[in-house]
Amino acid sequence: MSTDAREAPDNPYVEDPPTEFEPVEDLTEAAARRQAEQLREAIRYHDRRYYVETDPVIPDRTYDALFSRLEELEATFDLRTADSPTRQVGGESLDEFDTVEHVAPMLSIDSSGEAADVYDFDRRVHELLGLSQTAGESSGQSSLDAYADGSVEYFCEPKFDGVSIEVIYEDGRYARAATRGDGRRGDDVTANVRTIRSIPLRLSGDYPEFLAVRGEVYIPRDAFQAYNRERVERGDEPFANPRNAAAGTLRQLDPAVTAERPLDCFFFDVLDSSYGFETHSERQAALPTWGLKVNERAALADDIEDAIDYRDRLVEDRDDLDYEVDGAVIKVNDLEQCDRLGATSRAPRWAYAYKLPARTEETTVRDIVVQVGRTGRLTPVALLDPVDVSGVTVSRASLHNPDQIAELGVAVGDRVRIQRAGDVIPYVDEVVENGGDGHFEFPERCPVCDSAVEFDGPLAFCTGGLACPAQLKRAIEHYVSRGGLDIEGLGEQRLDQLIETGLVESIPDLYDLRMADLARLDGWGERSARNLLDELEAKKEPRLDAFLAALGVREVGPTTATSLAREFGSLDAVMAADEDELQEVDDVGPTVAREVREFFGSERNREVIEALRERGVEPQAVDVETSDALDGLTFVFTGALDGYTRGEAQELVERHGANATSSVSGNTDYLVAGDNPGGSKLDDAEEEDVPVLDRDGFEELLAERGVEVDAASA
Template structure:
């Protein structure tokens, strides 16, 4: 018998290993022992080591890379990853059914597919010629972050697709979407190990999953037992007809599809499915928080379209929040980054909806008095939206004789400074801006993902740096590079992690003005308000010098925001912080787009849908550079509406008003 050449044996081994991976991780039906499987893998590793020119990205040996991921590059979703509207009752589900039928041609039959709503993290997987090329997070729905190296470590994600002979589709260029999650028992085990090692435990499986897929080292990701269920298929090369068929196709080509889905002929059958799984949810090994209901016909989905960031053809039926009873041991007061004191209930630990709860929010003193919550009471807690624990009510029938009425503190519990309570406000505040709790909170907000997005600078490290004197305020973040040698010597940090942190700090300087404005932490100025202020005033200096009336002239900006902005910039310490951040190189003005031509002079454009050749922001900049204007809403004064994939209601309005509609191809020709 002739000995096979290395390439033949390598291809044979890869095929065998992929088949066994599919049987073990997708079907849960292994047909060989772990030892036999390891022998195949070891033989492949050895052959590839001897023949490195034969290694390919889809080889089973390439699941866990050794390279660090220093940057999660942006990925523009060709079709936006929309979020679902939520419903909470049968009445709302019937209302959804009515809207669907009204949105379709009269007399059309509607079928629905019901799937369990996995409480995990959404991911998009792109395959070309049957090979996984890109994995990305949902992000803001339009642009996500590439996490390919980390996703490849999840064994239930195929690196190459199966091609059964019965399948008539090519599927040469497809996108698959799914939910990465962790099972409850695996989550508990990780927390138990961390507790034994004296490490901070994770709040719930979803948080742990979200954190894991953004780790910088794929080898660490591979050690976490992540799994995936997929639920969406889009093909560039084939015409697909129904969602129900797509789920079957996904199973055939090697993906893990949750088996608990059902094709329903009407809304009554949908409600039967929802009620059935609300009863059975605790029997599952993973967390679900509801049922996703989708119109089955893809043609009908296209007719119904989307509204804002949600599809009209799908909805999430959310289960009622889970509740539990426990003893409220003590009420403590936490100080936030703006000095707000928030009462928190310390509870006897109780397991609820996938995690052990030992604390719950009490919101404010008025809420405590309204519900008559006292220390030592037996209280009912629930997870609001199955996420944030809160105290719902007191079980008065079990109120002990030693229950204690809660009193407002007279001094800050952290720095012992005076407290004040503004007129007509429920909240009370610590007046000391240098209160350590406020300092840590402001720095944490500044470094957070929605603000400066400094990867690696989390709560634990901020607490350590503040306590050791490296950080006295958030401007000191940009001076940490001067302390590199000292930081490296800190236990459990080291050269590699310190250099990664310093690189992330340097990269944060690229964030636009509105993100910086949000990051500096002006009370009432969230991300949306920061964008409005930045777009209107263009620079921090113009905002500092603006009057309250000028600030309030901006749409949806009221007196509370304008007074808060003026109060922030009247503080000399805050102005000093701004100057230090300017010197560090942060952006405190909007970069003006240079006009290179008057080709589009006097013409106004509205953009809707997703463009494949550029982002909406890039299209906007191109129009402005050619002398045109970009509007946020369609009106009679709009000259053109540029339409990409999955356009929203602006497209419909443009058709009604008879405005010229440009396809992406038309638009590209116009700006050439």
């Protein structure tokens, strides 16, 4: 069957396709197979119109209906094929990437941001090709009239700031993709690149039997800002720039993750094929006839002056492009001349990149998004065109609060100057040029859960509590952190993994995890899974003050939590206390009392606490002993101490005046080592001459200092 639906006039899904279909159960297998073939053919055609020709002929909603129907047919009748468009929505996870040889070297390109270096490149090209320079011309500059034997024609294209890949087609079918790697070998990313919708799984037109092409995977700027907006709103760190985002996405071991991210690709070179071409421009023209997307800004230049003008136009237009560029690639157009020029071990002699100046300090606000923190605080964040500030690429900047937004008068589209406070936190210093209307209006509803926003002076807070997904993620992170119940084995990356896979959607879900759930996750072994489950089980009877701190009640830190636990003795008593009773507690004023009352007055928060109790979590009332018996000492703990969790041991010494740190240094007084201690900490202790104590030695030290050992198990 033809790969170009325009050659199939009987295909009903090409022009004005229907979007209502008869039930699949009413179809015969033969009818379903025929409809699936027509849908694949039509979807390939519509993909080409959308991605390659940028001229779609059907609305997105209609396309989605056709795609969903194809998925339904393939699933019901087991009709999926290797090159079906539905294969571009994910696949089996990988354990690791294999390394593969490229069919031809993927070389680097020499580059410079100085025009004099570009003229030198042109001079070298002419000299190597035997084109003589006329008398009286400077060797530092070239022009059309400078050469007696004529000038060299150049092919110019943007130098994309993305990730280079090699893609191979055999008999018109997608076969393999690899990253550039060292130029001769790269990572096999076939499964991930398959998910990029602008890369066809089957070529169209009069394609060669074998084709290896080079492309640049990138994330469009609009899509990058939209994706960063989603990440910020749900409490994740945004990507620094589109290139880093694209590179990280291509290296995901789970192709389904890659499929969710907005990758795109421009093709710009033929590495090997059964076709013969005479020029780079001919190659460029052939690519879209095979269904491969190219960049529309590629152009011929009569000489090096025209090529430099091409780069200068890119500088002027870069802010209007929907992709990041960092230069103009200037290639000798004639392929026979390219062969004569050859290459060094790392770069061709027939190509040069004239780089664009870096954006520094001034940039454009592309979006303003409101981030919701763990306590519900709403923080406005400006998403920017990536800009270099003091040697660091910045793609976002804080706007602090609604008052600052109004004072700056900042809006989406404005050109702004960025500063970094203490070389760490970037912020918008001033609006240089207005590009929007008025200023950004702070929302009255939470952008994540649509709960009402309340203001406390210049600060804004979401009233959704644990019902707000953004607060929930941060709440889970806090619950397991050292400031909460100190559940080891759940760092940010692993917790993100549990949340993204749907295993943890609330705090109580942590206690529903099973070995089978964890064993199927990438990076988890039986030992790490068992350690986590044992840790969760051991923390089912936390001290009341630790549990109160872990809940993340606004304004309630460890000290206030301890005061509440001492005063009320039980969780039920704290939950039942009114504001007047709460204010009778040391460290609790009107603001803290109101926050505590509002937290425990929330039906959703009470449901979470009840669900925890149903899973066996029951906070224990304790008489918390404190002293300065260990004042001035610094401890580090490693391994499993019989009778203590690491968090309990750390908290014990801290209650008696000591410091507990995570790494051994010259300031460490004791390393306390239990079973299966970390080798690096023991090595550090030996190097720093730090005494190492086992459990018995630790308790003997406590007893010598007058610390009751029984307090350790409290």
